[in-house]
Amino acid sequence: QDKRVVTWNADYDPIPLAAAEALIADFEAANPEIDVQLNNFDHEAYKNAIRNFLTADPPDLANWYAANRMRPFVEAGLFADISDVWADNGLTDALASSVLSSTIDGKQYAVPYTYYQWGIYYNRDAYKAAGVDLPGEGGVSWDQFLQNCEKFKAAGIDCVTTGSSALWPVAGIFDYVSMRTNGYQFHSDLAAGKISWTSPEARAVFENFGKLQPYVTANHAAIDWQDAAALLVQGKAANYVMGNFAVGVFKEGGMTNDNLGFMVFPEITAGIARSEEAPTDTVHLTSGAKNPDDAKKLLAFIASADAQTKWNGAVGQLPTNKNASVDAADPFLTAGFQALSTATGGIAQFWDRDADAEYAKAGMEGFQQFLVQPDQLEAILERLEQTRLRLYPQ
Amino acid sequence: MFPRPIQQSAPAVRWLYSIALPVALLLWLFPLLGVALTSLRPASDLAQGNYFGMPSGIAWENYVYIFTETPIGQYMVNSLWVTIPTVIGAVSLSLMTGFALAVYGFRGNILVFFMFVAGNFVPFQILMVPVRDMTLQLGMYDTWYGLALFHIAFQTGFCTLFMRNFIKALPYELIEAARVEGVVEWRIFWFIVLPLMRPAIAALSVLVFTFIWNDFFWATVLTQGVDSQPITAGLSSLNGQWIAQWHLVSAGSILAALPPVLMFFLMQKHFIAGLTLGAVK
Amino acid sequence: MTGVTLQNVVKRYGDAQVIHGVDLTVEDGEFCVFVGPSGCGKSTLLRMVAGLEETSSGAIRIGARDVTHADPSERGVAMVFQTYALYPHMTVAENMGFGLKMTGHPKAEIEKKVAEAARILKLEDYLARKPKALSGGQRQRVAIGRAIVRGPDVFLFDEPLSNLDAELRVEMRVEIARLHREIGATMIYVTHDQVEAMTLADKIVVLRKGKVEQVGKPLELYHNPDNKFVAGFIGSPAMNFVSGVVEGGSVTAAGLGGAVAAAVKLPASGKVAVGLRPQHLRVIDGATHRVDMTEALGGVSFIHVTGPTGEKLVVEAKGDVIPQAGTSVGIGFDAADALFFDDASGLRLR
Amino acid sequence: MTGVTLQNVVKRYGDAQVIHGVDLTVEDGEFCVFVGPSGCGKSTLLRMVAGLEETSSGAIRIGARDVTHADPSERGVAMVFQTYALYPHMTVAENMGFGLKMTGHPKAEIEKKVAEAARILKLEDYLARKPKALSGGQRQRVAIGRAIVRGPDVFLFDEPLSNLDAELRVEMRVEIARLHREIGATMIYVTHDQVEAMTLADKIVVLRKGKVEQVGKPLELYHNPDNKFVAGFIGSPAMNFVSGVVEGGSVTAAGLGGAVAAAVKLPASGKVAVGLRPQHLRVIDGATHRVDMTEALGGVSFIHVTGPTGEKLVVEAKGDVIPQAGTSVGIGFDAADALFFDDASGLRLR
Amino acid sequence: MFTIYVLWPIVQSITLSFYDWNGLYNKDGQFTGTFVGMGNYAELVSDPAFETSLWNNLKWLVLYMAALPLGLFIAIFLNQTVTGIRLYKSLFFFPFVISQVVVGLIFAWFYAPNFGLFYLLTQSITGQGTAILADPDLVTYGIIAAGLWPQIAYVMILYLTGLNNVAPDQIEAARLDGAKGLKMLWYVVLPQLRPATFIAVIVTVIGALRSFDLVSIMTNGGPFGSSRVLSYYMFEMALGEYGFRMGYGAAIAVVLFAIMMVFITGFIWKMWRDETER
Ligand SMILES: Nc1ncnc2c1ncn2[C@@H]1O[C@H](COP(=O)(O)OP(=O)(O)OP(=O)(O)O)[C@@H](O)[C@H]1O
Numbered sequence A: 001q002d003k004r005v006v007t008w009n010a011d012y013d014p015i016p017l018a019a020a021e022a023l024i025a026d027f028e029a030a031n032p033e034i035d036v037q038l039n040n041f042d043h044e045a046y047k048n049a050i051r052n053f054l055t056a057d058p059p060d061l062a063n064w065y066a067a068n069r070m071r072p073f074v075e076a077g078l079f080a081d082i083s084d085v086w087a088d089n090g091l092t093d094a095l096a097s098s099v100l101s102s103t104i105d106g107k108q109y110a111v112p113y114t115y116y117q118w119g120i121y122y123n124r125d126a127y128k129a130a131g132v133d134l135p136g137e138g139g140v141s142w143d144q145f146l147q148n149c150e151k152f153k154a155a156g157i158d159c160v161t162t163g164s165s166a167l168w169p170v171a172g173i174f175d176y177v178s179m180r181t182n183g184y185q186f187h188s189d190l191a192a193g194k195i196s197w198t199s200p201e202a203r204a205v206f207e208n209f210g211k212l213q214p215y216v217t218a219n220h221a222a223i224d225w226q227d228a229a230a231l232l233v234q235g236k237a238a239n240y241v242m243g244n245f246a247v248g249v250f251k252e253g254g255m256t257n258d259n260l261g262f263m264v265f266p267e268i269t270a271g272i273a274r275s276e277e278a279p280t281d282t283v284h285l286t287s288g289a290k291n292p293d294d295a296k297k298l299l300a301f302i303a304s305a306d307a308q309t310k311w312n313g314a315v316g317q318l319p320t321n322k323n324a325s326v327d328a329a330d331p332f333l334t335a336g337f338q339a340l341s342t343a344t345g346g347i348a349q350f351w352d353r354d355a356d357a358e359y360a361k362a363g364m365e366g367f368q369q370f371l372v373q374p375d376q377l378e379a380i381l382e383r384l385e386q387t388r389l390r391l392y393p394q
Numbered sequence B: 001m002f003p004r005p006i007q008q009s010a011p012a013v014r015w016l017y018s019i020a021l022p023v024a025l026l027l028w029l030f031p032l033l034g035v036a037l038t039s040l041r042p043a044s045d046l047a048q049g050n051y052f053g054m055p056s057g058i059a060w061e062n063y064v065y066i067f068t069e070t071p072i073g074q075y076m077v078n079s080l081w082v083t084i085p086t087v088i089g090a091v092s093l094s095l096m097t098g099f100a101l102a103v104y105g106f107r108g109n110i111l112v113f114f115m116f117v118a119g120n121f122v123p124f125q126i127l128m129v130p131v132r133d134m135t136l137q138l139g140m141y142d143t144w145y146g147l148a149l150f151h152i153a154f155q156t157g158f159c160t161l162f163m164r165n166f167i168k169a170l171p172y173e174l175i176e177a178a179r180v181e182g183v184v185e186w187r188i189f190w191f192i193v194l195p196l197m198r199p200a201i202a203a204l205s206v207l208v209f210t211f212i213w214n215d216f217f218w219a220t221v222l223t224q225g226v227d228s229q230p231i232t233a234g235l236s237s238l239n240g241q242w243i244a245q246w247h248l249v250s251a252g253s254i255l256a257a258l259p260p261v262l263m264f265f266l267m268q269k270h271f272i273a274g275l276t277l278g279a280v281k
Numbered sequence C, D: 001m002t003g004v005t006l007q008n009v010v011k012r013y014g015d016a017q018v019i020h021g022v023d024l025t026v027e028d029g030e031f032c033v034f035v036g037p038s039g040c041g042k043s044t045l046l047r048m049v050a051g052l053e054e055t056s057s058g059a060i061r062i063g064a065r066d067v068t069h070a071d072p073s074e075r076g077v078a079m080v081f082q083t084y085a086l087y088p089h090m091t092v093a094e095n096m097g098f099g100l101k102m103t104g105h106p107k108a109e110i111e112k113k114v115a116e117a118a119r120i121l122k123l124e125d126y127l128a129r130k131p132k133a134l135s136g137g138q139r140q141r142v143a144i145g146r147a148i149v150r151g152p153d154v155f156l157f158d159e160p161l162s163n164l165d166a167e168l169r170v171e172m173r174v175e176i177a178r179l180h181r182e183i184g185a186t187m188i189y190v191t192h193d194q195v196e197a198m199t200l201a202d203k204i205v206v207l208r209k210g211k212v213e214q215v216g217k218p219l220e221l222y223h224n225p226d227n228k229f230v231a232g233f234i235g236s237p238a239m240n241f242v243s244g245v246v247e248g249g250s251v252t253a254a255g256l257g258g259a260v261a262a263a264v265k266l267p268a269s270g271k272v273a274v275g276l277r278p279q280h281l282r283v284i285d286g287a288t289h290r291v292d293m294t295e296a297l298g299g300v301s302f303i304h305v306t307g308p309t310g311e312k313l314v315v316e317a318k319g320d321v322i323p324q325a326g327t328s329v330g331i332g333f334d335a336a337d338a339l340f341f342d343d344a345s346g347l348r349l350r
Numbered sequence E: 001m002f003t004i005y006v007l008w009p010i011v012q013s014i015t016l017s018f019y020d021w022n023g024l025y026n027k028d029g030q031f032t033g034t035f036v037g038m039g040n041y042a043e044l045v046s047d048p049a050f051e052t053s054l055w056n057n058l059k060w061l062v063l064y065m066a067a068l069p070l071g072l073f074i075a076i077f078l079n080q081t082v083t084g085i086r087l088y089k090s091l092f093f094f095p096f097v098i099s100q101v102v103v104g105l106i107f108a109w110f111y112a113p114n115f116g117l118f119y120l121l122t123q124s125i126t127g128q129g130t131a132i133l134a135d136p137d138l139v140t141y142g143i144i145a146a147g148l149w150p151q152i153a154y155v156m157i158l159y160l161t162g163l164n165n166v167a168p169d170q171i172e173a174a175r176l177d178g179a180k181g182l183k184m185l186w187y188v189v190l191p192q193l194r195p196a197t198f199i200a201v202i203v204t205v206i207g208a209l210r211s212f213d214l215v216s217i218m219t220n221g222g223p224f225g226s227s228r229v230l231s232y233y234m235f236e237m238a239l240g241e242y243g244f245r246m247g248y249g250a251a252i253a254v255v256l257f258a259i260m261m262v263f264i265t266g267f268i269w270k271m272w273r274d275e276t277e278r
């Protein structure tokens, strides 16, 4: 019973938790001398708890998010550099799509093991009810989409729904409009505070965003994303810009593969390479780890194609390891895998992971406000610009 | 005496009043009644949009559900773990401080007293960061006793104010009489003051119980998991999970409201006496 | 010897001095009553004896012991408060026995003493009741009982009857007098009721602004006051004062209609006050005084008159035949009844 | 004509009847005093006149108007409360002017009337003060002032002086008497103070258990009571009652030591009560009565004696020479002073 | 203990408000903040979110005062002696006993778009449902209304006990003086209710400034921060998901404390006066 212990703090809901436990079992089977102790937290509480346990009582491994979300911990020296894990296991290649988001100052601090695609989920019944043609295989064009919206509006159906009381759902829409208008690099620079909100490019984004605005569910600011999902399920709304995790909710509400559809967000500016949003979940080695060597073994295992295939298969998300495979029976996963693997423009994390926390919040408030009060555009832009100048002094 | 007793007015007015009373009450409690009703609606009613019509049946299963499928029971137990020690701690501490402040005219007495009063009004927010930090450092973050300890400390301010005023209102001659009779101070406290404080203790206990039970802010700040979060914070996080399941939210709300409401009904006299005596919170 | 002796006792509250060096001896077994206008320091003095107020300077002795700085509980005194100060949560028996219980007396002894006190005060039937269930007079009795039980050397009473209504007051007054006869302990009693003071006291101490004005037996103070204040304070209705001028060895009081023969040593000249009690005045024929008002109380009437100098007098008259308000009358008196006081110092001229 | 007439006035609280058909006429400008034991309904009756209590049946007239069901403010009455009921947040002037302000009088007029009332009551210097800053007597004056300002037909007073100390009470009593002379309005005054009743009243109404026992001038009630209750109630100290037996046209009262000549129409036989006021008794040589206690108050002394039948008597004695407690004495009196009452009904035998 | 948990933290908070700190200690447990002097305050001045919060707090303060007349009105309405009135009084008092969390949930349900009663009500009146909590201009009022519900109940109890202690003789005197109805209320009853009013004002002010629970439960400060109040904004800044700016949060708390201090001082001053008068 002299096993070496690796401790791992995580924030899984029941289904991912079971998958993680299976993953641990596999790892322990392969490494019988190591005992992995998973300490699971409530998802919301975890965001708070991690700040405490990293200092007070650090585990070996901790779940968190990539990109800017991990930056404070890296800067405080709480997450350890694991460039060696990447190098030793050839991850730079296997996890190619996630290299950028795992890297700070040229060093890797995270092992990404799952992501999920965003896109437009739609209700075929609603399309039929409004007499709108169903989108084809490659989605619809922007103009077509807006025309459809006009028809939905006439039929009393919300063309685009969302529930923004928690703010982040609007960021999804904005990100897509932004990437489709100006491309991935623009999104990335905007999130990094490098682009002025009053620049013509930014204005162009809002102009397109504004075209969508009249068709978005009214009162979205008062409801949660699940409430909005109910609207889609009930056919009161036709399209929903959401992440793939919402599929479970749609299906719980009674939708099936027959009437739930998925398409990528329409192209706006022609010729821009398509990029997609796919927030990545990661595991990190802490600086205070007591058993870093075995922890790194586990990290490498988590990064492996087999482990990712299995875990994501159980959870219904996409593996980050390009050598892993997805469940072909799930049309949404395969569609997502397809969309992401052909996203030549790049993979974005999500507004609130690409941008610094405070900046992210200010931005999302601006997006939400714009969707409620489009006439306030100037004021919104000016405020955002001020925030930007304060946070990123030129 | 004001307004004029209704008995003295015309029969029509009296009749009107007797009608107006229940109507006003119904309107006043309407939101509460609505929630109580909703908590007993089957989920199917809500799904069909039957939010306000006759429920198609009484769904006790909503309550069964939240007890079996969610940790609401645990939350309630946590609440008790926080509330009961706080009531006992704050009340017994303040009995002593109150006695000292009321009976002995030591120097700085009034200053200490005003300190307690002022502390009582302080916005929680100014305490939040340091208290949270301190609790963390002491390793009591996310434990019921960390939360209870803070509550005891904070409530002692209010309770002392209350107790002191109550003891001050006791006839001072009682204490003098006992002194002349040769009774030592702590016995005066034990045999004379304490028995007379019984109503105050009851009132204060009820009051503190509701305050603590209903506390949300500190529950959010000092606890976070199912293992230690009290019902208010628990309900708030369950609310995050029960999107659009208003029958569950309602049932949870009713459950969370029940203990203080029961307390109020059982100890009504003390409760109101406490409020008007202490009057500040 | 368990008398009480005060020696140049002073009390200060901060800067305000409220007791200005009181010297007083209360003999063993004596019933001593403090009277004086409100705020003169009666209660303060009593509470200093009890030890409830610190003594700023001077010495207090009970019997032979100097108790100036002793704790209240060590002084062997018992006090009866105006508000009774009964412990509301204890029965009558517990109230009475509480002091003994706290000082560790055995139960049987306490019970015996309580029973004895209850017998003296006729409280046997109420021993199991709480104070709330008693009438005012009974409560007062319990308060006294509580004092008796401890068998103190000195009893202190602070206006014990002022919360009772007139009838009960008379009754309890008689009770306290009987008690004093029965136990014979030293008692100090504060009151502002004339009748209580006159009827209960062996010795009355008249206080004024924290100073002793006069000490003496009740009738001594009545008939033989040392100064104008005591003369005016003792006796009801109060003594009439008329200002007079000493001229050549005799007093002329215009308010009384002329010269008053004075059998006392007068100053060479200057002003004096002439004091005459209402019952020593009578209405006679004449036109020196105007009748302002008459009050017929049945057995006795009071006639309020104004003299030629504007000084008002009250005349007591027996019988019902009294002059009408507004008429003019004369005032008669026996010069032997008149007292004379120095106008400036208020001291009695003898 | 602004007298007050009550006609068979009844007051019920639920089932309890507290006023049993009172008939009474108070003449214009008369000063009428209600007296009676506590709880007899004095206040209730007064408040019915004021309109503060509903009248259950009967009629109340003020002047010629029937005001039985009129609003208090319409009756033209003003009331002075025992507690003064001053508005603590208003100055004296505002307190006095409040009634006029409420009835919409112009400011200048209010000021004039307030100034006038303040002059009458010597309150000019206090007009800007709040009641809290006034002494008890001044507050009482303000309360009266408030009543005066409204110039009512009838003034009602409910024990207006009972919250004042003895000295002030005398002073204010004189004040009220002066006021009545000055304004000459009808006044109804409730008190339980003998002296107030005797000295202020034109007419005393003795109430008992919600019924009028006797109405009359003060001395008339004193000398000529209709029944034993009134005889015992009016006069202080109270009349002594000794039970006697009628035998062959004369009364034998063992408590007085034998037969009492009675110049009244006696019943053929049966018991009577013999009433004698303390001042009509005197101590003589003898051994029929034992002296319980003596109270020397200076001018007058009261001797408490117990007769052979155990009946207690109070004897008033002038002068200071009084028997010792415990000695035996006899009791002398003038049979002409004795009053006789039927033992069963209490009615006076004449 | 009180010192440790209440007085000392106040000092610490004030100190902290001069630092920029993300709430993290480094792995050696050392404080990682940097001293920025008045920097946080300077930033506050130009922070639009702070401005919104301040304005909203002002709205809370002003509108919460409505609890006074409304509470008084209900108290007067209930101040009768008819059978069962005690039960009525306690039922009217109910909302106060309930946790603000529950109140928030109840009103969120009441305001919910599409099926909320309020929404339906406005829909039937204006034809266009109003989702209060989604409307940046109305949301604060919606939350205040929810807060008023228990607050009115509280004020009502204070006034009920106050009315109980109104001197009957003064009322009677005023009746003789011809004061009726509103005049009576204004000139005679209200002045006597001053102590009750004073306490009611104090608790209402405190309630308004402490308005954290409802905002947190009902809107999380949204939409786009338009229902923020200082207390919530502080929490958001210090412990919110996108926050962890402890120093900045502390600075907000200090401002809130300063506002409250005005009232605390007033209260203490009045208490001191009462105390010394006794
Ligand atoms: N704690 C105190 N601080 C300052 N002065 C005081 C204090 N207690 C009493 N005094 C003053 O001492 C004086 C004497 O008060 P005391 O109570 O002895 O009067 P008293 O003769 O008993 O009056 P009363 O007949 O009204 O009871 C008063 O002038 C009073 O104002």
Ligand SMILES: Nc1ncnc2c1ncn2[C@@H]1O[C@H](COP(=O)(O)OP(=O)(O)OP(=O)(O)O)[C@@H](O)[C@H]1O
Residues within 6 Å of the ligand: D013, D016, D018, D036, D037, D038, D039, D040, D041, D042, D043, D044, D045, D192
């Ligand atoms: N609201 C009431 N309900 C029932 N009984 C009442 C009420 N008010 C007074 N009474 C009864 O009416 C009777 C007369 O009361 P009232 O106050 O008139 O007496 P009073 O002569 O003024 O006595 P006091 O001298 O004590 O003031 C009393 O027996 C009292 O108990």
Ligand SMILES: [Mg+2]
Residues within 6 Å of the ligand: C042, C043, C044
């Ligand atoms: Mg005194």
Ligand SMILES: [Mg+2]
Residues within 6 Å of the ligand: D042, D043, D044
């Ligand atoms: Mg009365």
